[in-house]
Amino acid sequence: MSWLTRLGFVGPGTAEDPAALLREAAAGDAAAQARLYRRESGPVFRYLLALGSDEALALDAMQDAFVELLRTPGGFDPQRGTLGAYLAGIARHRWLARCREARRFVEPPPDDETDTAAVLATADLSEHLACRQLQGSVWAGIRQLSWTQREALVLVDLQERSYSEAAAIAGVSDDVLRTRLHRARTRLATVLGAQGVRP
Incomplete structure (x- = not known):
């Protein structure tokens, strides 16, 4: 530690099978979507917020990443890394795109x-x-x-x-x-x- x-400053956690959870969530299972969001949203949001303190920008990028993940779940390969890392990578790209659209980079949390x-x-x-x-x-x-x-x-x-x-x-x-x-x-x-x- x-x-x-x-x-x-808290790190990621929980032990549910991520590939199975993602399959259920992508198939439209609302309970699985809620579990996936609870499991991964905290670390992803804190990561984006630490890159820049604009909460709205971080939330939008995180939401974009979840939508993309559920739309194309086949992109996640458990052999190549964790679901959290995969989602954070998507969120990072979305955050950078939103920063470019806003023509700015923002500061870390207060x-x-x-x-x-x-x-x-x-x-x-x-x-x-x-x-x-x-x-x-x-x-x-x-x-x-x-x-x-x-x-x-x-x-x-x-x-x-x-x-x-x-x-x-x-x-x-x-x-x-x-x-x-x-x-x-x-x-x-x-x-x-x-x-x-x-x-």
Whole structure:
């Protein structure tokens, strides 16, 4: 578990067979569609929101990705990666297209992003406040990264995806992804170090 995850940035989960779930959802099973959405929408939305803080743009891109996934479910191959990675890759393309249409790239989430479960699990208020302050510093540091570096950091360190899965989502080679991630981590450490933050 990375230090970013310990701060309340949550990675993907659940164990239902993704190929079977997708088949049921694409066949029009409303319950399967709801399960698929519950299972995958959180990580995909957080990923898009970390790339740019425009919630409406992220939601639209995520919805576009779900529609495309259900329309063409045969594109998903479980041998090539996870359903979450496949959907995130579609969502990334939709997000980039919407950014081009809007002629802009947007900033990452505001400093007050926090995980409600982490807040509820925190018994000591001072510990909670320190955690929120550290989260704010981390987001401020992430905001200073290029969006490609931000993307690599979000996929690997925040969502805890493998290098190959993250590279597939970003549409780059493993080596390019690792280079972006190294630069992102180095830059973030420099920014946080200048603020006296030691994660």
